[in-house]
Each structure stands twice: as structure tokens, then as C-alpha cells.
Amino acid sequence: MKLMGNKWRWICLPFTQAIQLISKISGTENKSVSMYSPRKMNLSQSILCVFVLLIVTAPLSVAQQERESNGQALVWDGVYTEAQAMRGRDVYEGACGFCHGFRLDGAADDPDMRSAPPLARAKFLRDWEGRSLAVLFELTRTTMPEGNPNSLTDAEYADVIAYMLSVSRIPAGDDELLPELQSLARIVIQQQE
Numbered sequence: 001m002k003l004m005g006n007k008w009r010w011i012c013l014p015f016t017q018a019i020q021l022i023s024k025i026s027g028t029e030n031k032s033v034s035m036y037s038p039r040k041m042n043l044s045q046s047i048l049c050v051f052v053l054l055i056v057t058a059p060l061s062v063a064q065q066e067r068e069s070n071g072q073a074l075v076w077d078g079v080y081t082e083a084q085a086m087r088g089r090d091v092y093e094g095a096c097g098f099c100h101g102f103r104l105d106g107a108a109d110d111p112d113m114r115s116a117p118p119l120a121r122a123k124f125l126r127d128w129e130g131r132s133l134a135v136l137f138e139l140t141r142t143t144m145p146e147g148n149p150n151s152l153t154d155a156e157y158a159d160v161i162a163y164m165l166s167v168s169r170i171p172a173g174d175d176e177l178l179p180e181l182q183s184l185a186r187i188v189i190q191q192q193e
């Protein structure tokens with residue numbers, strides 16, 4: 001049996017034995033194959049064994065895919081902390097509020113500023129529905145504050161987003177929102193829990 005490596009042989013052993021048992025019962029036992037030697041598996045047994053393994057492992061890989069997609073979180077799953085949102089509020093008031101408004105509704109604090117889109121609550125969540133926090137983070141980092149993009153640290157941008165979520169009445173959790181695209185990409189914005 002040279003088709004498969006040693007590892008496969010040992011994985012296949014229980015299946016081979018089962019197949020041999022069935023052969024024995026049905027009277028078609030191949031006398032040259034020993035019950036306990038995986039080295040003497042013949043080709044058809046090996047092929048059968050691979051099929052059986054595929055059938056047995058198929059539901060496992062489906063479950064794995066489900067788990068991986070469950071690695072996705074919603075903004076409602078406690079993705080930032082209270083303390084982080086408080087830090088974000090300070091950043092927001094210093095760098096964003098005079099355009100986006102102290103209520104984050106897009107009504108500028110500074111009457112000389114043109115109005116800007118809301119950054120919290122129903123309209124904001126509706127506009128961003130289904131997109132990930134990575135998209136929001138990157139857009140904010142690369143375009144905001146308008147006229148001076150990328151002027152905050154990555155951590156400060158994450159803090160501001162935490163503040164935006166808290167103003168939207170999305171509950172805080174135990175872990176901070178990390179300024180890392182990979183983990184932000186797993187968190188999806190949804191209007192409702």
C-alpha cells in the first residue's frame with residue numbers, strides 16, 4: 001500500500017478492520033489481508049477508506065466553517081469598554097465636535113463650519129448597516145479630521161469609534177476595541193441587536 005503515507009494508514013486502520021469484518025461476515029474475506037496489519041491494505045480498501053473518511057469528516061468541516069463565521073461579531077456584542085469611550089469623548093471634543101456636533105448629529109458646534117454627517121444613532125447606523133468597523137476605521141483615519149487626516153494615533157481613532165458606538169446606545173463590554181484592521185474587520189455594524 002504505497003498510495004498513502006503512514007499517518008493515513010493508521011487513521012484508516014479502524015475503517016479497514018470494519019470493512020474486513022463486513023467481508024468476513026458476508027463470506028468475501030480476502031485471506032491475504034491480516035486483520036491487524038494496515039501495511040497490507042489493498043488498493044480498493046484504501047479507496048473505500050478515503051471515501052469513508054471524506055463522508056465522516058464532511059460534517060466536521062461544515063461545523064468549522066460555521067465556527068469561523070461565528071468569529072464574526074456584531075457591534076452589539078460588547079466590543080469596546082466604558083473607559084475607552086470616555087477617552088474617545090475627549091478626542092472627539094477636541095478634533096471632531098466642531099464639525100460633527102457635540103451630539104454627534106452632524107449639526108456643527110462652530111457656526112462657521114458646514115454641517116457634516118451624523119456619527120451616531122439611527123441614521124448613522126442605517127447608513128453603515130452591514131459594513132465592518134475596519135471600513136469605518138480606515139475611512140475615518142484616512143479622511144478625518146477633514147483637512148488634517150491621519151493626525152491622531154490609531155488608538156485615538158479606535159477610541160473615537162468606541163465613543164460613537166456608546167452615543168448610539170450600543171452597550172460596552174470587557175474588552176477594548178483594538179486599532180487592528182484584522183480584528184475590526186470581524187465586527188459588523190448593525191442597526192439593531
Ligand code: HEC
Pocket residue numbers: 092095096097098099100113115116117118119124127136139140144145146147152160
Ligand atoms: C472640518 C470639519 C470636520 C472635522 C473636524 C471632522 N469631520 Fe468628519 N466629516 C466632515 C465632512 C464635511 C464629512 C462628509 C465628507 C463627505 O461626505 O465627503 C465628514 C465625514 C465623516 C465620516 C463619514 C460619515 C459617513 O457616514 O459618511 C466619518 C466617520 C467622520 N467624518 C468622522 C470624523 C471623526 C471621527 C472626526 C474627528 C477625528 C472628524 N470626522 C472630524 C467634516 C469634518
